[in-house]
Amino acid sequence: MHLYRSALLRFADDGTALYEEDGLLATAPDDQGVQRVHAAGAWRALAPLYLPQASQPVTHWPGRIIAPGFVDMHVHYPQLDVIGSPAEGLLPWLENYTFPHESRFADAGYAAGVAGFFLDELQRNGVTTALTFATSHPGSVDALMAQAQARRLRLIAGKVLQDRHSPDGVRDATEQSLIDTEALIQRWHGKGRLGYAITPRFAPTSTPQQLSGAGALAARYPDVWVQSHVAENQQEIRWAQELFPGTRSYLDVYARVGLLRVRAVYAHCIHFDDEDRAAMRESGAVAAVCPTSNLFLGSGQFDFAGADRMGFGYGLASDVGGGTSFSPFHTMLAAYYVGREGQTKTGLSLAPQRLWWLHTAGAARALGLDGVVGNLQPGCEADFVVLNPAATPLLARRTAGAAHLDELLFAMIVLGDDRLIERTVIA
Numbered sequence: 367m368h369l370y371r372s373a374l375l376r377f378a379d380d381g382t383a384l385y386e387e388d389g390l391l392a393t394a395p396d397d398q399g400v401q402r403v404h405a406a407g408a409w410r411a412l413a414p415l416y417l418p419q420a421s422q423p424v425t426h427w428p429g430r431i432i433a434p435g436f437v438d439m440h441v442h443y444p445q446l447d448v449i450g451s452p453a454e455g456l457l458p459w460l461e462n463y464t465f466p467h468e469s470r471f472a473d474a475g476y477a478a479g480v481a482g483f484f485l486d487e488l489q490r491n492g493v494t495t496a497l498t499f500a501t502s503h504p505g506s507v508d509a510l511m512a513q514a515q516a517r518r519l520r521l522i523a524g525k526v527l528q529d530r531h532s533p534d535g536v537r538d539a540t541e542q543s544l545i546d547t548e549a550l551i552q553r554w555h556g557k558g559r560l561g562y563a564i565t566p567r568f569a570p571t572s573t574p575q576q577l578s579g580a581g582a583l584a585a586r587y588p589d590v591w592v593q594s595h596v597a598e599n600q601q602e603i604r605w606a607q608e609l610f611p612g613t614r615s616y617l618d619v620y621a622r623v624g625l626l627r628v629r630a631v632y633a634h635c636i637h638f639d640d641e642d643r644a645a646m647r648e649s650g651a652v653a654a655v656c657p658t659s660n661l662f663l664g665s666g667q668f669d670f671a672g673a674d675r676m677g678f679g680y681g682l683a684s685d686v687g688g689g690t691s692f693s694p695f696h697t698m699l700a701a702y703y704v705g706r707e708g709q710t711k712t713g714l715s716l717a718p719q720r721l722w723w724l725h726t727a728g729a730a731r732a733l734g735l736d737g738v739v740g741n742l743q744p745g746c747e748a749d750f751v752v753l754n755p756a757a758t759p760l761l762a763r764r765t766a767g768a769a770h771l772d773e774l775l776f777a778m779i780v781l782g783d784d785r786l787i788e789r790t791v792i793a
């Protein structure tokens with residue numbers, strides 16, 4: 367057993383934050399060799415019980431905070447070189463920057479180089495689990511999964527499906543794309559901590575045949591994830607409606623082919639009506655809310671109050687490279703701005719504990735990984751960050767003046783970036 371002593375942040379089942387000024391985290395390996403949380407709580411109460419069982423000296427981090435690793439519910443690993451590409455909106459951004467760049471991932475060596483940089487960047491920013499798009503090239507999945515496995519990360523990824531309205535170099539072939547997807551599921555899903563996600567890019571770039579095939583795979587492999595984009599941008603929505611006449615809404619395109627189910631994660635979900643929201647709730651599908659991307663691409667804003675009123679699940683995500691930052695602090699702050707903007711209409715404002723939960727335990731719950739990652743309660747896999755609340759002069763000054771937990775969390779959300787993450791510990 368390994369004992370850590372520092373301040374400790376974790377979450378109760380109802381999402382409220384639990385904070386120990388002087389905390390103890392005890393971890394022990396499971397039979398796969400993954401460190402799991404054995405106990406978490408106040409040092410004073412737990413130390414007498416666990417000190418005698420410790421196999422090593424206590425790791426003591428005075429002045430630091432141990433907190434759950436962040437969970438990014440939607441990110442594109444191949445797009446880290448696309449961050450900050452200006453465009454009028456989603457569709458020109460895809461055409462002018464994203465598709466040409468993603469075509470480079472046909473080269474496995476290139477993909478491996480980007481995959482390594484991407485995983486470093488996640489860890490530097492305290493992100494320990496991500497649901498990520500690769501590109502349409504099966505080798506882009508292999509490149510990422512192999513390196514994630516070597517790092518023992520809990521990562522979920524999938525080959526993008528896009529067999530139409532896509533340029534040469536990224537467009538795949540309907541039948542082969544489904545064969546490749548199934549082979550990748552068998553190669554990677556459930557290997558160590560890895561998971562696979564069936565990944566139709568979005569309805570406009572898939573034929574009805576490819577979407578139906580993806581739906582058939584989603585039925586055959588119910589514990590595999592599904593990820594896509596929906597209702598992000600008005601122009602995109604009009605296009606989807608033209609391509610799929612007779613569907614009730616854009617979301618309904620996915621519902622009709624069996625892609626709306628538990629473990630299906632839809633990025634954006636901005637331009638929804640209540641029937642769409644009810645369909646999310648009834649199916650168990652969830653939203654990945656990507657506020658930096660929505661602000662950057664001018665897509666619109668997620669309706670937090672609408673989601674809560676209709677009761678479907680969601681969590682936070684970077685959506686790099688439409689999103690502008692890998693830092694969960696930047697994403698939480700952008701979510702706050704978006705929720706705040708909506709407040710004039712709905713009275714909703716996202717509290718710091720809720721923002722933090724939506725990027726850790728709440729995001730894990732939305733992914734179906736409740737009690738596995740995103741928290742530091744007994745049984746959870748021990749993926750955590752060590753925060754240095756004095757990482758910059760202003761952070762030091764502002765966090766020292768925090769009168770209670772919400773002020774401390776909010777100071778870190780507003781002022782934080784990768785400098786706040788002193789170390790990231792995996793399993």
Ligand code: GUN
Pocket residue numbers: 442456460464567568595598659685688
């Ligand atoms: N819709 C289809 N593809 C993409 C993508 O790569 N990023 C975003 N934000 N939306 C998309």
Ligand code: FE
Pocket residue numbers: 440441442595633685688
């Ligand atoms: Fe995206």
